Amino acid sequence: MSGTAPEGATPGFLVWRLSMKWRVAVDRAVxxxxxxxxxxxxxxxxxxMQRSGERPSQRRLADHTGLEPLYVSKLARGLESAGLLERARDPRDPRAVQLALTEEGRAATRRAIGVVQGLLAQLLEPxxxxxxxxxxxxxxxxTALLDTPLDPAAAGPRASGEE
Structure with a gap:
């Protein structure tokens, strides 16, 4: 999709396309x-979160990012192997794993944030x-849309194609 949206494009389609455009651009930039x-x-x-004094658990970070907890665990293991973050058992809850960026991770993240902020400025220029x-x-x-709960089961007959 280049230029304008197809005629009759729904808000859902446009949100999906914008999210895909953003994901691809960030992937390429970082x-x-x-x-x-x-x-x-x-x-x-x-x-x-660390700048705010928090050392979140993997679960807390999953909730914050909207990523699945299992995916956050996989990403955290890879980032730990790359030397960008540390994983440690939470002393208050042995089932929980806390995450913290290493010094190398903080430096890489600062660079990445600068790059992504530049992309965001481009996106929001219009x-x-x-x-x-x-x-x-x-x-x-x-924010209002993200705060709106969605329940696929409550979507009714249209979700199954019935009318």
């Missing part, structure tokens, strides 16, 4: 740093840039 989009989401979130009123409005709208 690849030279040895990261994938999913790894970036994990380390950037962890970076922010809306007046990241600090523009339209971008703030978009952020509010996206």
């Amino acid at each position: 690849a030279p740093l040895g990261l994938t989009h999913a790894q970036y989401a994990l380390v950037a979130s962890l970076y922010g 809306l007046g840039g990241p600090d523009g009123a339209r971008a703030r409005e978009l952020t509010r709208d996206l």
Whole structure:
């Protein structure tokens, strides 16, 4: 899809296309740093949480990023092997694994955040840039959509193709 949206495109389709466009762009932008989009989401979130004084568990990081806990565990093991983060048992809960970026991980994450912020500025330029009123409005709208619970079972007959 280049240029404009196909006629009759639904908001769901447009959200999906935008998310795919963003994922591909971030993947390409952080690849030279040895990261994938999913790894970036994990380390950037962890970076922010650590700066706030938190040492989150894998479960907490999964909830924060929206990634599946099993996938976060797999990503964390790979990032640990690369020397970018440390995994340790939570002393308060032996079933939980806490995560923390290493010094190398913090440095790589700072570089990646700079690259992704540049991409975000490009993406939001048509809306007046990241600090523009339209971008703030978009952020509010996206937050409202993310806060709306979805229950596929409650979608009714249309979900099964029946009318």
